[in-house]
Amino acid sequence: MNALADLSSVAxxxxxxxxALYALATWLLDMRLSRRQRPLRTITxxxxxxxxxSRSVETDAAVHLSLGSGSLLTEAPQVASACxxxxxxxxxxxxxxxxxxxxxxxxxxxxxxxxxAAIGHGGEQQTARERPxxxxxxxxxxxxxPGAWDAADGRQLAGEVFFGxxxxxxxxxxxxxxxxSPERLVGTAEIDALVGLSLGASAWVVGEDVYAARAYxxxxxxxxxxxxxxxxxxxxxxxxxxxxxxxxAGWGG
Amino acid sequence: MRRWLSVxxxxxxxxxxxxxGLVPELGLGPVxxxxxxxxxxxxxxxxxxxxxNLLGWxxxxxxxxxxxxxxxxxxxxxxxxxxxxxxALPESGAPEWLYAHLYQPIQASLMALLAFYSVSAAYRTFxxxxxxxVLLMISAVLLLFLxxxxxxxxxxxxxxxxxxxxxAPIAGIMRGVLIGSALGAVTVSLRVLLGRERPQVGE
Numbered sequence: 001m002n003a004l005a006d007l008s009s010v011a012x013x014x015x016x017x018x019x020a021l022y023a024l025a026t027w028l029l030d031m032r033l034s035r036r037q038r039p040l041r042t043i044t045x046x047x048x049x050x051x052x053x054s055r056s057v058e059t060d061a062a063v064h065l066s067l068g069s070g071s072l073l074t075e076a077p078q079v080a081s082a083c084x085x086x087x088x089x090x091x092x093x094x095x096x097x098x099x100x101x102x103x104x105x106x107x108x109x110x111x112x113x114x115x116x117a118a119i120g121h122g123g124e125q126q127t128a129r130e131r132p133x134x135x136x137x138x139x140x141x142x143x144x145x146p147g148a149w150d151a152a153d154g155r156q157l158a159g160e161v162f163f164g165x166x167x168x169x170x171x172x173x174x175x176x177x178x179x180x181s182p183e184r185l186v187g188t189a190e191i192d193a194l195v196g197l198s199l200g201a202s203a204w205v206v207g208e209d210v211y212a213a214r215a216y217x218x219x220x221x222x223x224x225x226x227x228x229x230x231x232x233x234x235x236x237x238x239x240x241x242x243x244x245x246x247x248x249a250g251w252g253g
Numbered sequence: 254m255r256r257w258l259s260v261x262x263x264x265x266x267x268x269x270x271x272x273x274g275l276v277p278e279l280g281l282g283p284v285x286x287x288x289x290x291x292x293x294x295x296x297x298x299x300x301x302x303x304x305x306n307l308l309g310w311x312x313x314x315x316x317x318x319x320x321x322x323x324x325x326x327x328x329x330x331x332x333x334x335x336x337x338x339x340x341a342l343p344e345s346g347a348p349e350w351l352y353a354h355l356y357q358p359i360q361a362s363l364m365a366l367l368a369f370y371s372v373s374a375a376y377r378t379f380x381x382x383x384x385x386x387v388l389l390m391i392s393a394v395l396l397l398f399l400x401x402x403x404x405x406x407x408x409x410x411x412x413x414x415x416x417x418x419x420x421a422p423i424a425g426i427m428r429g430v431l432i433g434s435a436l437g438a439v440t441v442s443l444r445v446l447l448g449r450e451r452p453q454v455g456e
Contacts, residue, residue, distance in 0.1 A: 012276035019271065023443045030449065072299075073292055077438035080445055104303035105296050111306075135310045136303035142360040150324050151310070168367060175370035189434045191427060196367070198389075199374035207430040211437030214450055225440040229433070236432055240425045247421050 029224025044203040046216035053092030061158035069102030070165025082164035083113035084214035102144030107136035145172040159183035171196030260448035267446040
């Protein structure tokens, strides 16, 4: 029993060391790639985001950003990425951005991050009424969709961005809305939610690319982590292909 | 100063959670439990802040005459009514009754619309005739056909193909996406812990 506990402790220590090495590698690669202006590869959602902001400014139409209904306590990394994307929208589309969410913890995080970004980019001259709206529209998944329909009701939209922890309500939100939007960009780390959300979307992003939002939306030289992720992804892809090959050859049941 | 304090607090909290999660023998358990309790208490305050924001939002809409006012009035009545019942009659069973007999059926009805919405969304996606849409259509039709009960009865090999598709390529791809997502989440978390990314201060 003691030996088992010791083994688990050793494994934990090894994981800690691995995390520290991963952090160090990310930091070093960030430093090395800090002058790189171009992203590592093209991700359509982030490419289209700039066009969405421009269209919003040109047409004086709003951009609706929905952050989903997951809790900050369980989905913190995804929320951080969604907030990074939201900050980019707020900087570009002031004061025409509307942000809705379906969880109180998400609301507090978004209000701090997005309104802070708005104030930092010229919003301090505006009254509270003119600043971009961040609002909690419901406290459960099903309430998110009707709440967001209501919040966007009567607004002319340049586009919609659904980015964050969504469940099945994402499809409800996207398809049931009475407000017509010319473009819909979608991003979620959950592949189950993406199946519904991607239907009818102009562009979508899933998995680890969702977490790359900051590097693509702000282009502030934080591409080391992406390079590292891409390298590990190639290794994983090879592993998946090898596993598939072994399974086809009759290994592993 | 405020920014650095915030980064330091986040880094320390994250380090305690990670260290205790991976090496419980370090004895950081009580600190971790205290931090989790604190997060739960903060969530309760977040709910209060969120509800006040929701009320303020609808009051502003009513005052400004924006959008349909019926929904705003209904929402405020439901919110205040449920809160009153829950606070005044906590042991009467009325709050549970409201949830089970009003909220849950409404939620179920809304979710039942998903089947129709997915068909309409799929139709519009296929109408776009993009490469993604074609791939989506082929895989959707193929899997739908293979999942039907009579296909395996018609031709037993189709059942085996379905099993193989689900167990080998689909499971492999799903796991690849899941592992990739986990890597992305770890990278973002490390950035936040190192102060390279500061979503909490609205940079």
